[in-house]
Amino acid sequence: MVWAQIVQYCLSGITVGSVYAIVAIGFNIIYNTTGIINFAQGEFLILGAMTAVSLAQVMPLWPAIACAVVLTTIVGGLVELLFIRPVRQASPLRLIVVTIGVSILMREGMLHVWDEKVRALPYFTGSGVSTVRVLGAHVSPQVLWVLGVCAAIVAGLTLFFRCTLTGRAMRACADDRMAARLCGVNDRRMVALSFMLSAGIGALAGCVVSPITQTQYDMGAPLAIKGFTVAILGGLGNSAGAVAAGLLLGLLEVFAMSQLPVAYKEAVAIVVLLLVLVFRPTGLFVRRESASLRTA
Amino acid sequence: MRKIFALAVAAAVAVIIAGQSGCGKGGSKSEAEAPIKIGALFAITGPGSFLGAPEAKTAEMFRDRINAAGGINGRKIELLVRDTATTPANAISLAKKLIEEDKVLAIIGPSTSGETMAIKQLCEENRTILISCAAAETIVNPLARYVFKTPQKDSDAARWIFRTMKEMGLTRAGVITSNDGFGVAGAEQLKKLAPESGITIVISESYDKNETDLTGVLTKLKGQNVEAVINWSIVPAQSLVAKNMKQIALNVPLFQSHGFGNIRYVRAGGEAANGTLFPCGRLLVAEVLPDSHPQKKLLVEYKREYEARYKEDVSTFGGHAYDAMLIITEAIRKAGSTDREKVRDAIESLKGLVGTAGIFNFSPQDHNGLGMDAFEMLTVKDGKFALYEKKAAPATGRASPNE
Numbered sequence: 001m002v003w004a005q006i007v008q009y010c011l012s013g014i015t016v017g018s019v020y021a022i023v024a025i026g027f028n029i030i031y032n033t034t035g036i037i038n039f040a041q042g043e044f045l046i047l048g049a050m051t052a053v054s055l056a057q058v059m060p061l062w063p064a065i066a067c068a069v070v071l072t073t074i075v076g077g078l079v080e081l082l083f084i085r086p087v088r089q090a091s092p093l094r095l096i097v098v099t100i101g102v103s104i105l106m107r108e109g110m111l112h113v114w115d116e117k118v119r120a121l122p123y124f125t126g127s128g129v130s131t132v133r134v135l136g137a138h139v140s141p142q143v144l145w146v147l148g149v150c151a152a153i154v155a156g157l158t159l160f161f162r163c164t165l166t167g168r169a170m171r172a173c174a175d176d177r178m179a180a181r182l183c184g185v186n187d188r189r190m191v192a193l194s195f196m197l198s199a200g201i202g203a204l205a206g207c208v209v210s211p212i213t214q215t216q217y218d219m220g221a222p223l224a225i226k227g228f229t230v231a232i233l234g235g236l237g238n239s240a241g242a243v244a245a246g247l248l249l250g251l252l253e254v255f256a257m258s259q260l261p262v263a264y265k266e267a268v269a270i271v272v273l274l275l276v277l278v279f280r281p282t283g284l285f286v287r288r289e290s291a292s293l294r295t296a
Numbered sequence: 297m298r299k300i301f302a303l304a305v306a307a308a309v310a311v312i313i314a315g316q317s318g319c320g321k322g323g324s325k326s327e328a329e330a331p332i333k334i335g336a337l338f339a340i341t342g343p344g345s346f347l348g349a350p351e352a353k354t355a356e357m358f359r360d361r362i363n364a365a366g367g368i369n370g371r372k373i374e375l376l377v378r379d380t381a382t383t384p385a386n387a388i389s390l391a392k393k394l395i396e397e398d399k400v401l402a403i404i405g406p407s408t409s410g411e412t413m414a415i416k417q418l419c420e421e422n423r424t425i426l427i428s429c430a431a432a433e434t435i436v437n438p439l440a441r442y443v444f445k446t447p448q449k450d451s452d453a454a455r456w457i458f459r460t461m462k463e464m465g466l467t468r469a470g471v472i473t474s475n476d477g478f479g480v481a482g483a484e485q486l487k488k489l490a491p492e493s494g495i496t497i498v499i500s501e502s503y504d505k506n507e508t509d510l511t512g513v514l515t516k517l518k519g520q521n522v523e524a525v526i527n528w529s530i531v532p533a534q535s536l537v538a539k540n541m542k543q544i545a546l547n548v549p550l551f552q553s554h555g556f557g558n559i560r561y562v563r564a565g566g567e568a569a570n571g572t573l574f575p576c577g578r579l580l581v582a583e584v585l586p587d588s589h590p591q592k593k594l595l596v597e598y599k600r601e602y603e604a605r606y607k608e609d610v611s612t613f614g615g616h617a618y619d620a621m622l623i624i625t626e627a628i629r630k631a632g633s634t635d636r637e638k639v640r641d642a643i644e645s646l647k648g649l650v651g652t653a654g655i656f657n658f659s660p661q662d663h664n665g666l667g668m669d670a671f672e673m674l675t676v677k678d679g680k681f682a683l684y685e686k687k688a689a690p691a692t693g694r695a696s697p698n699e
Contacts, residue, residue, distance in 0.1 A: 005519050008544055012511040019508065116345030118532040118564055128539035128566040140543040213508035214532055214564060218342065222506040254512040262501040262513045263475060 008137035009254050015139065017250020018146040019213060022205040023227025024234065024242035025153055026198045032161065032237045033170040033194035036095045040079065040103035041202055042224025043110070048072040048203020049215040050110060053119045061122065069203045076199020080192045103220065110217040121210040128211075142211045149208045153201055154239045170194055174237075229273045331367075331374035332634055334624060335394035337405035337415075338429075338617070342382030343476075343505050343531050346558055347407040350614030351429055352377050353606050354598075355404060358621040361601075368628050380406055384414035391415040395422045401634050404620035405429050407613070408530065410477025416443050425640055427623055429616035431554065432481035436663040444643060444663045446619035447612075448577060448653055448670045450485045453554045456575035456671050457486075458493035460684070461524055464549065470522030471500040472513055472537070474529035479505075482528030482553055498522055507533045510540045518546045530555035535564035542568045549573060554671070557612030562676050573684055575671040577653045579615045580681040594650055615652030622651055 023045060030038040052068035059067075083102050087094060123130065124145050131138040161167040172180035173190045181187050206215065213219070230249055234241030249269060256268040336355050339348030359375045367373060376398055378390040387406045394400045395418070402425035406412050409432030419426040420440045428435050428445040431453075435445045461469065471486050473479035483500055490497050498520045501513050510533060517525060525548060527537045538550055552574035559580070562569045578585055582595035598618055599610045626649060627642035628634060646665070649656040654670025673684040 002519075005515065008515045008518070009512065012509075012515050012544070015511055016509050111341060116341050116349055117560060118346075118535075120564060128568040129542040131543050131545060138543060138545040140539075209508075214536065216532060219506070219508070223508070254515075257512045258516055258519075262472075262503055262516070265512075266504060 004136035007135045009258055010251065011134060011137050011139040011143070013251035013254035014147070014247060015143045015212065015250070016253060017247035018143055018150060019209045019223070019246075020226045020230045020249055021243040021246025022146060022150050022153070022209060023202075023223050024230035024246055025150070025157070025239050026202040026205060027228060027231040028237050028239050028242060029157070029198040029201065030194050031174070031231075033173050034092075034095070034191050035174050036092045036099070037228065037236075038195070038198060039096065039099040039224065039228075040106055040220075041198065041227065042220025042222075043103045043106035044072055044076060044199045044202030044220075045206030045209075045223060046110060046215055046217060046220040047075060047106060047206070048199075049121065049206035049210040050114050050119065050217070051203070052207045053121055053210070053215065054114070056121060061124070065121075065204070065207045068207060069200050072203035073196045073200035076202075077192055077196040079199070080195035084191065084195065085188065103224075107218055107220065114217055116217060118214050118216045119210075120214040121207060123211045124208075140212065142208075146208050146212070149204065150243050153204070154243055157201075157239050166190075166193070226269070229269055232273065233276050329371065331372040332628065333374050333376060333398055333400045334621075335391075335398060335400035335403040336375055336377045336617075337380050337387055337390055337394070337403060337407075337411070338377065339382035339407040339411065340377075340379040342380075344382035344408045344411075346532070346560065346611075347429070347530060347613040347616075348379070348382070348405075350558075350602075350608075350611050351405065351407055351617035352379075354602060354614035354617040355621055357602060357605055358618060358625075362621075362625060368625050369632060371634075373625070376400060380411055382408060382411070384411045387411035388414050388418065391418055395419070395424050400424065401628075401636065401639065402427060402624050404617060404624065408477055409435065409481055412445070413477060416440055419443060423636055425624070425636065425643070427620040427643075429613070429620055430478070432477055433485065434481055439661065439663060442640060444623065444658070446616045446623065446651065446653055446656075446664075448554060448575075448666050449664060450481055450553075451489060452666075452668045452671055453575045454482070454485045454489045455493065455668065456673055457526060457551045457553075457573075458489060458495045460573060460673050461495055461549075461551070462493065464524075466523040466549065467494065468496050468498050468521065468523040469526050469551075470517035470520060470524070471497050471526045471528065472510070472517070473500070473502045473527070474505045474507075474531050474533065475502045476505045476529075476531070478530050478553075478555060479528055486526065486528065503533065505529070505531045505533070507531075508536070510536050511544050514540050514544055514546055518544060522548060524549045524551060526551045526553075528553040528555070532561075532564065535561045535569065538565045538568040538572055554612070557674075559609045559611065559681065562679055562681070565676075566679075569676045570678065572676045574674055576674045576681075577612050577615060577670060578672055579610060579612050579652050580674060581672065581683055584683065590650055590655065591652070595652060598652060612652070619651035619653050619656070623649065623656065 026041045048068050051071050052064045055064035055067050079102055083098050123142050125141040130141055132141050161171055169185040170190045172185055173187045177187050230246045231242050234245030253265045253268055257265050338352045340352050359373050363372045380386045404427045407429055409430040412428040412430045412435050420442050426443045431447040431450055433450045473483040503513055527534055550572050552572055554576050556574040557576045578591055579595050582599050585592045602610045627639050631638040631642040644658050644660050646658045654666045656665035658665040674681050675684040
């Protein structure tokens with residue numbers, strides 16, 4: 001492989017990886033507060049992007065994205081209020097099944113509101129044919145937008161969870177909900193807040209990746225599966241880890257693609273996921289702290 | 297207590313059976329006025345919704361037009377439209393229901409090749425006429441007695457692409473296809489026909505039908521120094537190809553399959569879609585055809601009617617459903633009955649039938665009825681479809697009697 005080609009593969013991997021990463025971050029927020037995985041995260045992305053596409057027809061791009069993020073945040077809050085809060089004996093597994101139900105509901109809802117057509121936001125900078133030249137290879141400027149937004153979200157979240165009282169209270173809820181409650185944390189409010197935050201960030205992610213991936217009502221699930229893989233790979237709850245893992249998985253896939261038939265790309269992702277689960281069995285549903293939810 | 301309950305159930309069952317047989321008798325009396333049931337399986341949602349949605353709309357429009365004109369042989373058409381969500385498993389269960397419960401005369405659709413192949417055998421075994429709106433050649437080759445299809449042949453599309461490549465002096469092609477029925481069938485045809493056209497396929501790759509970025513696979517093609525990219529798919533990813541090629545500065549001509557015939561793909565592709573070449577039926581360029589062209593009148597009428605009724609651009613896929621409805625209604629009219637065997641034989645005897653995809657000439661050996669001349673090479677100019685100018689007359693394929 002020549003140098004320029006290696007760079008080109010890297011950039012391709014970063015393009016794909018940046019999309020995975022930004023999707024994965026959303027999983028972490030709700031996990032950080034409740035210890036559950038929100039399988040409707042992909043639908044939050046699509047809802048945000050679809051709303052922005054519709055609003056962009058009556059207003060400039062930036063206000064449209066801002067409004068879409070706000071609206072999706074409200075939807076996230078409603079999802080918590082209507083579907084998560086009323087569940088009795090809320091074991092993590094039960095709540096996860098509820099989120100799967102919510103994802104199906106949202107998908108069908110979006111099909112009725114926006115029909116089956118593929119839409120996309122315009123490129124933020126330039127157009128579909130613009131490229132940025134990096135070390136003899138080319139990449140779309142939108143990829144830089146995705147990476148930039150990723151970095152901003154991670155920095156913001158890290159500050160929020162480490163340095164603000166609300167952020168710390170949210171983390172306390174995940175660690176031990178009963179203890180958090182005894183310390184005067186309004187745990188229900190924290191859970192609602194985490195859903196809103198995660199929906200809002202999902203919507204922002206959906207808008208930023210929309211020019212690259214395009215947006216269709218049923219695209220949330222495939223995106224969420226990849227984002228979920230990445231979230232586990234990076235360590236659930238760790239946003240910076242998710243970004244690193246996203247880029248890593250993107251690069252792995254692309255270099256696997258360069259050596260093997262492209263069809264094996266998905267297999268590579270799954271093998272990586274399995275290896276992580278085998279060698280890091282503290283992964284998915286067995287997180288000790290999530291047991292605390294059962295008593296809530 | 298249990299005995300009484302059992303008796304009650306038995307009585308209820310008896311009443312229901314009696315009621316049904318009564319209905320059956322009543323039905324047979326009014327047979328002549330009862331509507332003709334035609335099933336329609338379309339991928340209205342899912343990744344194939346680009347195909348299925350306009351197909352379902354077109355079929356409904358066609359039904360309304362026929363029924364408004366008094367039906368066929370004095371009988372109205374009842375169209376039972378079902379959404380397969382682009383899933384072969386759904387296509388199978390819905391087809392079974394249409395055949396066994398609704399007892400339809402014929403099924404039009406499904407939209408995709410994978411779904412059609414899933415129910416080909418089922419329709420054959422149940423002697424139900426199937427007029428598929430999917431493109432893969434394997435639907436009618438090997439031939440099945442009751443299975444027909446309306447879109448042009450894969451192999452002819454591949455020949456058109458190779459011929460145009462040769463005219464442009466290009467020989468090294470990189471092929472990418474989606475990993476669904478349409479893509480797999482296309483990859484096979486391209487591979488089979490490349491040697492006889494003097495084209496070398498340097499690399500052939502398939503990508504997932506939900507793919508959201510193709511820069512990786514295109515980088516692989518770029519590394520092989522391809523002179524042209526051929527993308528063969530019906531999924532939304534096909535509008536990504538043009539963008540991704542520009543983004544990694546892979547500046548060679550892009551050929552798409554006849555699955556590109558929807559202006560939405562062009563819009564989704566944006567500026568990058570300009571210059572894309574693809575073989576396609578004449579529907580998309582209906583207005584620029586010469587008035588003497590036998591398809592012009594029908595194409596323009598269909599386009600206007602569809603666009604007025606649904607406020608969206610017409611696509612070739614809707615045209616495939618138009619042709620399917622046209623073929624089944626013409627065959628019923630010709631057979632003068634709704635006897636399955638007679639209608640089936642009537643389809644095989646249809647000649648010179650002008651449809652949206654071309655002029656159909658069916659025979660017992662040819663259940664597609666279209667030749668090379670059903671295609672034109674189209675390109676995208678300023679975000680619109682246009683005829684590709686440096687077009688040469690087809691060298692192979694059957695000449696149509698009307699041209």
